[in-house]
Amino acid sequence: MNYRALAERLLPGNYPSLSTYEELYPPRSLAKGAEVTRLAPSPTGFIHLGNLFAAIANERIAHRSGGILYLRIEDTDLKRKVEGAVEAVIKALDYFDIRFDEGAEIGGDETYGPWYQRQRAEIYRAFVKHLIEEGRAYPCFCTAEQLDAMREEQTARKEVPGYYGKYARCRNLTEEEIYANLDAGKPYVIRLRSMGDPEVKHKFHDEIKGDITVPENDQDIVILKSDGIPTYHFAHAIDDHFMRTTLVIRGEEWLSSLPIHIELFETLGFERPRYGHNCSLMKQEGETRRKLSKRKDPELSLEYYRKEGYFPRAVKVYMLTLLNSNFEEWYLKNPEAPLDDFKFTAAKMSKSGTLFDLDKLNDISKNELAKLSVADMVAFLKAWADEFGTPEQLKYFEDEQKLSRALALCMGIGGKKRRKDLTTASQAMNFIKFFFEQPTAFEEFRVSAADRGCIMADFLGSYCYEDDAQTWFSKLKEIASRNGFAAEMKDYKADPGAYKGSVADVAEILRIATTGKANTPDLWTIMQILGEEEVRARISALLNV
C-alpha cells in the first residue's frame, strides 16, 4: 500500500512540516515548577457549579505555581455553539476572581493561539496526514447505520462494543477498495489504527487519584470527522501539546478515555501532560446521588447564585473547602488572609464524589457577610438590587443613612458581637424590609387580643423617644407589672402560673406590632431608627383593628 499517495489523495496540498509547528509553538520559558493549565469549555455559554469547581482548581494550580491559565474553546461540534457564550463564560468566572492569562477573547500573547479549535484546522490536518503516511491512520467508509447494526450485534453477543480488531472493517481495506470508495464519492472519516491490547494494563500516576491502572486502548477511534474537523480526543492531543499544557485537571468522566489519549500522545510522539481527574459535584436525588448536570439542574447554574445574591467570595470559599480538604482548617486560622495565600495542591483534592450541601454554603455566606463593613454591604446590596431588585427595594437606597443604620444593627456593628443574620442579598433585603415598609403581615401573637390592646395602649402612653435603652426597658418592665406579667424572667420561670406571661411577651407584642416579626435584632434600636412618629403610627394602626 502506498500510504504517501493515499495521504495526498485524502488531504491534498502542501502542509508545513511537522517541525515547523514545534518551532511555531516552542516550549514556554517559565520558571521551574510553573504549571500551565487550561479551561476548555465548549461554547454553550452555560456554566454551573461543577464547572466552577474545576475552574478554581485549574486557576489556583496555575497561579500558585507562577504559571499560566488559558482559555481554549472546544467548538469542534457546531451543534453546541451559542452566540455570546465565550463572553458569558469569561464574565461568569470573573465574578469569582478567575482570570485568564491567555485565550479566546482575552487578548494578550497570541503565540499559542488561535484559541478556537475551528481556527486550528490546518494543524490538525497536517498531523492527520502525517499519520496516514505512516500507516497509523486510515479512511473509514462505514455508515452510521452500519455502525449501529454492528454495535447491536456486539451487545447481543455480550462483546465489547466498538470499532476495533476484527470489527474494524475498513482497517484492512485494499488499496483498490479504498480508491473505489473514494471515486464513488463516499463520505469517510479518518480513524486511528490502534496498536493497543486492552488485556495489557499499565500503572499510571494521576495527580489526584494517585496510582491507577489503565488498560491499553484498542479502539480505532475517529480522529477526523467527515467534515474535516477533528474529534475531541485528537484536538486534545494536538492542542495541549502545542499550547504546552503541563497539567490537565479535568472531570472524572474523562478517566475512561485516558487510554485513547495515552495512545494518541504516543503515536504522535508528544510528551504527555500530567493529568488529574477530579471527582464531580453530586446531587442527591431520592435514594441515589448523581453528577450535576446542566440539563437537569438549572438551579445549579452560576446565574442562579448570582440572582439569589450569594456573595461571590462565599461561594468560592465553599468550593475551596470541598476542593482541598485542608483548606477549611487553614481558613479557620487565617480568616483575614487573602484566599490566594492558601497553598492549594492537586494532591489534596478529594478522590470521591462530593454532595453539594446548601446548609454549609449558607453558613459560610453568613460568616462572610458578617465580615463586611456597612459601606461594603451597602455596595454589595446596591449592585444586586440594580440588577435583580424590585422597585420598592431600590427605594431603600434613597435614604442611605437609614439604610446604613439598619444594616449596622442587623450586622451587630457597634455592639459587642457581630450578628450573622444575613445570608444572601435577596434574603438581606427581605430581612431589612420592615425598616422601609410598614408591615402588612404579622406573625402570630401568643397573648390574647385584650391583653395586647392594654399593653400597646400602655406603651403608647409612656413611650418617650428620648429614653435611652435602659430607661426604655425599665418602662417595659413597669408595663409588664401593671398588666399582670412578670417583670423579671427569673420570677416568671420560678412560678409561671402566677403571671399571664413575662416581660419577654410584652416585648414580643411590641416587636410584632412594629416589625411584623417575632424575631428581630434589638427593638429599642429599631424604634430609634424608625423614629417616634413611625413607631406610634405602626402601633396605633394595630390598636384600632
Next chain:
RNA sequence: GGCCUUGUGGUCAAGCGGUUAAGACGGCGCCCUCUCACGGCGCAAUCCCGGGUUCGAUUCCCGGCAAGGUCACCA
C-alpha cells in the same frame, strides 16, 4: 454487561497497624438573654461486608457488595 474509579457519623472530612476515631455544617439539649442572632457548654450519630496477615486492623492483602463514571463522526 465490560472496563475504570470510589467506599470513615445525615453532609464535607482528618487519621493510614495500637487514638477516648479530630474538626466543620446540620440535628438535639442547656447556659447567656426582652425575641432572634452571636457566643459558651454538652449530647446523639461513623470506620460497607466476609475472609486472611498480625499479639493487634478503620488502616495492609484477597474476595464480595454498593455507589459513581464511561463505552458516539458530543465534548
